[in-house]
Amino acid sequence: MRAHLGDQLVVESPTTGGARRDGEIVGLHHEDGTPPYDVHWSDTDEVTLVFPGPDAHIRHLEHEQPGTTHESRQGTGEAEALPAVAPPTDAARPGDIGRRVGVERRRQGLSREETARRARMSPHYLAYLEERPANPTMAALIRLAAALGTTVTALLGGGIDLPPGQGHALLNPQLLDLSPDECRSLLSTHGVGRVAVSASDGRPAVVPVNYEVVDEAIVFRTAPDSVAAAAVEAEVAFEVDHVDEALSQGWSVLAVGPASVVTEPDAVRRLTQRAHTTPWPGGEREMWVSIRPTSLTGRRITPADQ
Numbered sequence: 001m002r003a004h005l006g007d008q009l010v011v012e013s014p015t016t017g018g019a020r021r022d023g024e025i026v027g028l029h030h031e032d033g034t035p036p037y038d039v040h041w042s043d044t045d046e047v048t049l050v051f052p053g054p055d056a057h058i059r060h061l062e063h064e065q066p067g068t069t070h071e072s073r074q075g076t077g078e079a080e081a082l083p084a085v086a087p088p089t090d091a092a093r094p095g096d097i098g099r100r101v102g103v104e105r106r107r108q109g110l111s112r113e114e115t116a117r118r119a120r121m122s123p124h125y126l127a128y129l130e131e132r133p134a135n136p137t138m139a140a141l142i143r144l145a146a147a148l149g150t151t152v153t154a155l156l157g158g159g160i161d162l163p164p165g166q167g168h169a170l171l172n173p174q175l176l177d178l179s180p181d182e183c184r185s186l187l188s189t190h191g192v193g194r195v196a197v198s199a200s201d202g203r204p205a206v207v208p209v210n211y212e213v214v215d216e217a218i219v220f221r222t223a224p225d226s227v228a229a230a231a232v233e234a235e236v237a238f239e240v241d242h243v244d245e246a247l248s249q250g251w252s253v254l255a256v257g258p259a260s261v262v263t264e265p266d267a268v269r270r271l272t273q274r275a276h277t278t279p280w281p282g283g284e285r286e287m288w289v290s291i292r293p294t295s296l297t298g299r300r301i302t303p304a305d306q
Helices: 096-107 112-119 121-131 136-147 152-156 179-188 263-274
Strands: 008-012 019-028 037-041 048-051 056-058 173-178 190-198 204-214 217-222 234-244 251-262 289-290 295-303
Touching: 019 121, 037 204, 048 152, 048 204, 096 112, 096 136, 096 152, 112 121, 112 136, 136 152, 173 179, 173 251, 179 234, 179 251, 204 263, 263 289
Parallel strands: none
Antiparallel strands: 008 019, 008 056, 019 037, 037 048, 173 295, 190 204, 190 234, 204 217, 217 289, 234 251, 251 289, 251 295
């Protein structure tokens, strides 16, 4: 008997031959896919270590052909005769939870092996969770959230429509000023920030934009008739921050300087080729705006004992 992460273990009733119990295989203990397995049972929502008996078989949900049954596989070596799980394709994209886990893990510079060790789970299952649609148990989510220093709600996307920072303040916080070098490091190469402008009607506006940092300039793409385009030929403020909900701490960086349109064709081409992402709002946004900071300041909130 051989299995892959995500396969189903089915235990049959000795009297009817039908499924008596089933669960998803969420952990392998041998690279060749032989038992034992960590199984997430559908009836109890628990994960247990299982040594399958003669009344159990593997069901490869993603690879069985229509009409294939357990009985038709008897005598063929069962799961050994089935193809291995293929790598992720457009038809098997990571699930939302797995994507959030992967993003948070990479943001903290953690390897899969270290994250799996902290979460007390198989690295193979963590890879499966990040790369394919999966439905981890609440126990697994709790361990992952603890390993990544976040919350189960954040991994589930439950707070996606809520502003960050709704947790309680630290008992003894301290507010630290950041040096220009620290600010540049936090700006990194790209992300989502906010540009503050005076709109065409004279009112102030703050607009989120996908930005890049190129040659110490902050650049973003927008449309000529957008609110963000009001930044052109004006001194503007640009802000980026991060909030750690689990630890009630975070940082912010503020850049102030003149903004201008990038018009030189080679410079536009280079910016487009080096861009890490396209603007999230979509549409025609081909005007590059460059901000050259004359002031770069930042602050960080941490516990007083750090």
